[in-house]
Amino acid sequence: MTKTHVNPSAPGSGPSRRTLGLRAAAVAAALPLVLAACGGTDEGTVAEDGTWSPTQPIEITAPAATGGGWDTLARTSARLLEEQELVDDSVQVVNKPGAGGAIGWGYIANNAADPHKLFVTSPPILLVPMAGDSDYDHEDFTPIARLATDYMVYLVPADSDVETFADLADQAGSGDFSVGGGSGPGSMDHVALAGALEAAGADATQANYIPFDGGGEALTSLLGGHVDAAVVGVGEALGMLESGDVRAVGVSSEERVDAVADVPTLVEQDVDFTFDIWRGVMAPSDLTDAQVAYYETLFADLMETEAWQTESARLGWTDAYQDSEEFGAFLDETRDEFAAILTEVGLQ
Known part of the structure; x- marks a missing residue:
């Protein structure tokens, strides 16, 4: 999809x-x-x-x-x-x-x-x-x-055992894994998460999505250990990616984004989903x-x-x-x- x-x-x-x-x-x-x-x-x-x-x-x-x-x-x-x-x-x-x-x-x-x-x-x-x-x-x-x-980037703490988007989808689809985003339920970050999970074969309805008031708050919550992962825009995540505090396991673009060139797209990982912000x-x-x-x-x-x-x-x-x-x-x-x-x- x-x-x-x-x-x-x-x-x-x-x-x-x-x-x-x-x-x-x-x-x-x-x-x-x-x-x-x-x-x-x-x-x-x-x-x-x-x-x-x-x-x-x-x-x-x-x-x-x-x-x-x-x-x-x-x-x-x-x-x-x-x-x-x-x-x-x-x-x-x-x-x-x-x-x-x-x-x-x-x-x-x-x-x-x-x-x-x-x-x-x-x-x-x-x-x-x-x-x-x-x-x-x-x-x-x-x-x-x-x-x-x-584009959206899917993030986990630097020390997380989640290595790929497939790993994230497996855990998020179980309902025991929380994912923070900077928009409300049913809005941008939630849709980008649910669509990607569905395309990866996970049950998106079971995802424990936690809404925050902006990507900055979602990232702060991720660093504080209050959520297990986060989905935000690439531009929002650059500072924490560069510091090494978080890792990205996928980006929602069709082709790799120069600003995060080492992050594989979802499509590269056989997840047929893209999302533009x-x-x-x-x-x-x-x-x-x-x-x-x-x-x-x-x-x-x-x-x-x-x-x-x-x-x-x-x-x-x-x-x-x-x-x-x-x-x-x-x-x-x-x-x-x-x-x-x-x-x-x-x-x-």
């Missing part, structure tokens, strides 16, 4: 990021010039040509605690946007942990039409609402851009076309910088850019795919 939840755009496919600024400017210029009267308010500045720009610091929300994948994406983006001088003001990161992301989404939903607030996102924006654990789903927000793809940026509802165009161009320009490429490679991310329209369509399609796999592994 192979389940690949993303169809990453190959470099050069779809609209070029280098030409996106021209397209965005053209879209914005088509707006009524009377919007210029709004310039200088808290809603930002609209120039005579219809283009929009912020007038106060941009805030990026990570809907989880520090140390996880959302936090890493938010802080990396904020730091590089400032360092590369792509913004005139500061970019601030706020953490809104709780309920698998739902606390953060509620915060953003309560700031509809505020163009100075963004949030980072990944599969839980689809999975948590599907489990009935959030009052908001992706349709309540404005897609800005998909940026990258990450797409990562992107969204905004509150009711943004104007000009505001969306500004952020599309901003993140496209960020991804063209050498600094972003360096950080992306270090964190094990793969470029998978989509603009707002493409990202919105992708979210709709992926929700349908998730519904199918949740049913297949008994999580829905």
